[in-house]
Amino acid sequence: MIRIIAITGMPGAGKSTAAEALVKEGWTRIVMGDVIRSETKRRGLVPDAKNTGDVMKALRREKGESAVADLCLKAIAEAGADKVVVDGIRSMAEVETFRKKARVLLVAVDASPERRYEFLKERGRGDDPMTYDMFAARDRRELEVGIGKAIALADETVSNQHGTPHKLAADILKAVERWDRNAGS
Amino acid sequence: MIRIIAITGMPGAGKSTAAEALVKEGWTRIVMGDVIRSETKRRGLVPDAKNTGDVMKALRREKGESAVADLCLKAIAEAGADKVVVDGIRSMAEVETFRKKARVLLVAVDASPERRYEFLKERGRGDDPMTYDMFAARDRRELEVGIGKAIALADETVSNQHGTPHKLAADILKAVERWDRNAGS
Numbered sequence: 001m002i003r004i005i006a007i008t009g010m011p012g013a014g015k016s017t018a019a020e021a022l023v024k025e026g027w028t029r030i031v032m033g034d035v036i037r038s039e040t041k042r043r044g045l046v047p048d049a050k051n052t053g054d055v056m057k058a059l060r061r062e063k064g065e066s067a068v069a070d071l072c073l074k075a076i077a078e079a080g081a082d083k084v085v086v087d088g089i090r091s092m093a094e095v096e097t098f099r100k101k102a103r104v105l106l107v108a109v110d111a112s113p114e115r116r117y118e119f120l121k122e123r124g125r126g127d128d129p130m131t132y133d134m135f136a137a138r139d140r141r142e143l144e145v146g147i148g149k150a151i152a153l154a155d156e157t158v159s160n161q162h163g164t165p166h167k168l169a170a171d172i173l174k175a176v177e178r179w180d181r182n183a184g185s
Numbered sequence: 186m187i188r189i190i191a192i193t194g195m196p197g198a199g200k201s202t203a204a205e206a207l208v209k210e211g212w213t214r215i216v217m218g219d220v221i222r223s224e225t226k227r228r229g230l231v232p233d234a235k236n237t238g239d240v241m242k243a244l245r246r247e248k249g250e251s252a253v254a255d256l257c258l259k260a261i262a263e264a265g266a267d268k269v270v271v272d273g274i275r276s277m278a279e280v281e282t283f284r285k286k287a288r289v290l291l292v293a294v295d296a297s298p299e300r301r302y303e304f305l306k307e308r309g310r311g312d313d314p315m316t317y318d319m320f321a322a323r324d325r326r327e328l329e330v331g332i333g334k335a336i337a338l339a340d341e342t343v344s345n346q347h348g349t350p351h352k353l354a355a356d357i358l359k360a361v362e363r364w365d366r367n368a369g370s
Contacts, residue, residue, distance in 0.1 A: 010337055010338075108295070110293070110295075110337075110339065110342035112339065112340040112341065113338055113340075114340070139338070143333075143334050143337060146333075147333075147337060148328075148331075148332075148333025148334040148335075148336060148337040149328050149333040150333075151333060151336055151337045152195055152295075152328060152332060152333040152336045152337075153195075153298055153324070154295065154297065155297040155298075155299070155346075156297065156344070156346060157295035157342055157344045157346065158344070159341070159342045159343070159344065161340075161341060161342065162363070178347070
């Protein structure tokens with residue numbers, strides 16, 4: 001059976017660092033944000049924070065709450081991957097979509113708003129916020145989609161508040177090893 | 186200035202254990218659920234899971250989203266306490282109400298639904314759910330109020346997934362000490 005490590009967390013919490021740690025252990029990474037960014041470009045829009053947020057909402061409106069998860073499952077099937085880390089879960093509907101097709105561990109990566117804002121300023125990717133107001137607005141958009149529920153209902157929570165990327169990587173690997181051990185696989 | 190450790194988390198995650206650790210260090214504990222349970226009794230209702238949930242929603246409808254937080258602030262002022270742990274934050278509106286009057290550290294205590302259900306079955310308090318359906322319904326009620334947002338926006342997250350009550354107590358004390366140190370108090 002396909003195993004999926006589904007990673008959720010607010011913008012800037014450290015989801016990518018956690019996912020990369022699994023990639024180094026042979027897991028295939030699917031970034032939900034990339035699926036949305038591709039779709040944003042396909043619709044002729046610049047993939048900035050506002051447009052990707054709008055397209056994410058449009059996709060859900062048009063094809064249901066699990067629209068992005070369905071696109072990911074298609075990508076997973078095409079790649080023939082059986083150990084997959086999905087980076088960027090935003091709702092429990094997505095998790096439930098994955099659970100129909102795979103054994104899923106939902107992991108929340110957490111950090112305070114203050115720390116996440118610092119991370120995002122340092123990172124400076126195209127769709128990252130540049131002012132605190134833009135950052136707060138992006139947080140609100142994510143929360144509207146239901147990311148707070150996914151974080152609240154996670155199987156594992158990893159704090160990225162005080163540690164290093166190395167510590168975060170170690171924590172996520174430990175959580176996954178424990179999960180695999182408990183399942184006897 | 187009054188310091189408040191505001192503790193949020195889903196039912197059964199370990200909020201009380203975390204709060205008790207602070208009580209042993211001289212912090213005054215206010216349980217938001219107690220305020221709601223008192224109000225439920227005052228309205229002539231049995232304080233079970235459904236009625237306390239209904240009264241919580243009624244309080245918010247009648248007096249606004251920060252109704253319970255306002256009652257807590259009154260209790261804090263009457264007690265003359267300046268180191269307070271508030272157990273049972275359910276929304277960011279409550280946190281913002283506290284932030285107007287105090288320096289606040291918002292701490293989320295997290296555990297998986299599976300583990301929380303086991304904890305609640307063991308605890309068996311009057312308003313605790315006895316079947317998984319009742320447990321899931323209670324989760325949904327809490328999430329409707331906005332607890333997922335408070336968990337997502339916490340300043341500190343402490344996982345109670347694999348450790349002991351002792352470990353949880355140690356983790357929360359460490360977080361509070363760090364916060365006090367950073368504020369230079």
